[in-house]
Amino acid sequence: MPDSSAAAFRTTRWSLVLRAQGSGTELDQLLRLYWRPVYAWLRRQGRSRHDASDLTQSFICDVVLARDLLAKAEKGKGRFRSYLLTALSRFLVDDHRHRTASTRAPATPLRSLDAPAFADPERGRPLLDAAEPSPTDDPVRAFDRQWATTVIELALERFERKCVEEGLDEQHTAFMLNVVAPATRGSKSQSLEGLAKSLGLSDWTKAGSTIQTAKRRFRRELERVVLETLEDPSDLADELRAIRDALKQ
Numbered sequence: 001m002p003d004s005s006a007a008a009f010r011t012t013r014w015s016l017v018l019r020a021q022g023s024g025t026e027l028d029q030l031l032r033l034y035w036r037p038v039y040a041w042l043r044r045q046g047r048s049r050h051d052a053s054d055l056t057q058s059f060i061c062d063v064v065l066a067r068d069l070l071a072k073a074e075k076g077k078g079r080f081r082s083y084l085l086t087a088l089s090r091f092l093v094d095d096h097r098h099r100t101a102s103t104r105a106p107a108t109p110l111r112s113l114d115a116p117a118f119a120d121p122e123r124g125r126p127l128l129d130a131a132e133p134s135p136t137d138d139p140v141r142a143f144d145r146q147w148a149t150t151v152i153e154l155a156l157e158r159f160e161r162k163c164v165e166e167g168l169d170e171q172h173t174a175f176m177l178n179v180v181a182p183a184t185r186g187s188k189s190q191s192l193e194g195l196a197k198s199l200g201l202s203d204w205t206k207a208g209s210t211i212q213t214a215k216r217r218f219r220r221e222l223e224r225v226v227l228e229t230l231e232d233p234s235d236l237a238d239e240l241r242a243i244r245d246a247l248k249q
Helices: 014-019 025-043 049-065 080-101 115-119 121-131 139-165 169-185 192-199 204-227 233-247
Strands: none
Touching: 025 049, 025 080, 025 121, 025 139, 049 080, 139 169, 139 204, 139 233, 169 192, 169 204, 192 204, 204 233
């Protein structure tokens, strides 16, 4: 199965995979990283939203957890991403056989993941909307794009949490107004004067300093998240570039 870019998502750090073979936060983190990419891949394989959601749940429960997929992963075999997609492809073949034979068992309920929200149509719809792939993407690019989006969201969550913990609400607000909103909603970045007014600052130069500091802090959080997915830290620059490429239209 070809990669969508030369450096795209070389590996999930094997130390994280090995730690996740047990249970707890490492396992939840790994599964969270891959829920939406798996869903997007299935959608671009032609599955309906309902079937893709159901199959994603089943794959995580019946293969990743019940069959102890992580315990069977071996570092020397290469990228965990490729290993996962191979297992997913085999799962689809098995699922088709089971459906044909009408013997497919219902999925085991997920443990400590947020994914059960998808079982509630009203709660699940916004989450599925966020995971919905572009109709122009092939399955691998859809997977990569959702992986990149999830990494960005994790970095944003950590950035917000640290801003709150350190009493730096101005930095978080400035970043959301002048970086996140334009990127996600198509709105224009505010002028420094407008940003200063939004932040309740009398000096527009302080607003400029605040947004620049916020960008640097977010960049550090993003780098930390990405480094957690790499076996070799020297791949950081390539991985950040791959994330940018995956998010391009």
